[in-house]
Amino acid sequence: MASPFLGRFFVFSIIFFLQSQGEEEESPITRFQQYLGFKTAHPNPNYTAPISFLVDQAQSIGLTTRTMEYVSGKPVLLVTWLGSDPKLPSILLNSHLDSVPAEADKWIHPPFSAHRTVDGLIYARGAQDDKCIGVQYLESIRNLKSRRGFSPLRTVHISYVPDEEIGGFDGMAKFAASSDFAELNVGFAMDEGQASPGDEFRVFFADRxxxxxxxxxxxxxxxxxxxxxxxxxxxxxxxxxxxxxxxxxxxxxxxxxxxxxxxxxxxxxxxxxxxxxxxxxxxxxxxxxxxxxxxxxxxxxxxxxxxxxxxxxxxxxxxxxxxxxxxxxKGKLRDHLGRPIMTATNDSNPWWSVFKQAVEATGGKLAKPEILASTTDARYIRTLGIPLVGFSPMINTPILLHDHNEFLKDTVFLKGIEVYESVISALSSFEGVSDQAI
CATH class of the missing domain: 3.30.70.360 (Alpha-Beta Plaits)
Structure with missing residues (x-):
């Protein structure tokens, strides 16, 4: 006959296990893994499932959502956190839904399994490029709202667009040219960057x-x-x-x-x-x-x-x-005013100082601003004269976009959420610019 102590120990163990499972299911890491699990690789990306997931996550935080299609079967999701002064130019955070193909037989773990190793490496296609920031945006706002009770002055938008990996012509290109985009009155935007093998965050002010x-x-x-x-x-x-x-x-x-x-x-x-x-x-x-x-x-x-x-x-x-x-x-070299398509990273751009100080407030340091060697959807936004920086907060991380065995370490992912909390709160609180285009 089992002792009462062993019986109580067994019950407490079950309760602890269930609690641990519940906490794990609700963690930023598992939400990241779930998003990575959607097969959004070309040539046949599944956009329906990840958008449904993102809508659920956004609404659970209390954000509004809107889905638009400029080309059938290629949805653009817009998530909005309304500011206290919506007349001010807004902040836009962009990421793309799609990913490049992955040769499964050349991966240590299946590319859409989002396998997390004992040392915290999360293997998945899109882990760096760029599903990480798509989840980090939401997780940072979740923390700002629930833990800090923060309310933005400026409205913050998050856009999730299709087809970036094949040029963005049916995604951001059409969205940026639409009246829907114009109505957002964007004052400053952010898009994807790249990992940094060193201890400084890389930041990009232009694309080729x-x-x-x-x-x-x-x-x-x-x-x-x-x-x-x-x-x-x-x-x-x-x-x-x-x-x-x-x-x-x-x-x-x-x-x-x-x-x-x-x-x-x-x-x-x-x-x-x-x-x-x-x-x-x-x-x-x-x-x-x-x-x-x-x-x-x-x-x-x-x-x-x-x-x-x-x-x-x-x-x-x-x-x-x-x-x-x-x-x-496949793109322009000059914006609507005939200027080279790039964003100033000096005192002539007041947004730059706000962004830089917000990153440094988390103990981070920015590397010398760069031109991205390749191309992102940022070009369609910069063409409109809107200042935009490319930024993915991944330090001490090998650059693995489009490579076999793409991964992101869990601690790097979590640090990125902290960085975005600082950046989003600072940018959305900035009062210094009303309608200036840079």
């Missing part, structure tokens, strides 16, 4: 703009043994060599420490297409009449697009060598 360049050459086809002048392959290879030389001069600035990778124009070849196909490959004794090459260009906001276009038309693909080209500009 991508161009897709395709150059084509034509020439007389003929026997592979003959030497032709202005053959298609000959002309294309001349251009490839010239482009490679330009790439090297840009890269020299980076290797010499004179510029960061994101401050130069990168030109990278992505494909070559030529030859006459055969059943076994290509006809080796025949020179083709057409040849083509594709390049990925990334231009920093300081670059002059007209200068680059002149170089392309006169040097890289000149018509006098029977060459043509197409450029697909």
């Amino acid at each position: 703009t991508p161009w897709e360049l395709v150059i084509r050459a034509e020439g007389i086809p003929g026997h592979g043994a003959k030497l032709y002048d202005n053959g298609a392959m000959e002309n294309l290879m001349k251009s490839v060599e010239l482009i490679s030389m330009f790439r090297e001069t840009q890269f020299d600035f980076v290797k010499a420490g004179k510029a960061a990778n994101s401050q130069v124009i990168s030109v990278n070849p992505v494909y070559l297409k030529a030859g006459t196909p055969s059943n076994t490959g290509f006809v080796m004794n025949m020179q083709p009449s057409e040849a083509e090459a594709g390049y990925d260009l990334r231009l920093p906001p300081m670059a002059d697009p007209d200068v680059i276009k002149t170089r392309i038309s006169q040097e890289w693909a000149p018509s006098i060598r029977n060459m043509t080209y197409t450029i697909k500009e």
